[in-house]
Amino acid sequence: MAMKNIWHPSADLQKAQLLKQHRSE
Numbered sequence: 001m002a003m004k005n006i007w008h009p010s011a012d013l014q015k016a017q018l019l020k021q022h023r024s025e
Helices: 002-007 009-024
Strands: none
16 A cells, blocks of 8 residues: 555545545534
């Protein structure tokens, strides 16, 4: 998963944003 994070950081960012939104709600 760490390797994927290297060439696909936007996906991790989207996941974090989704988690943040879920927590906010």
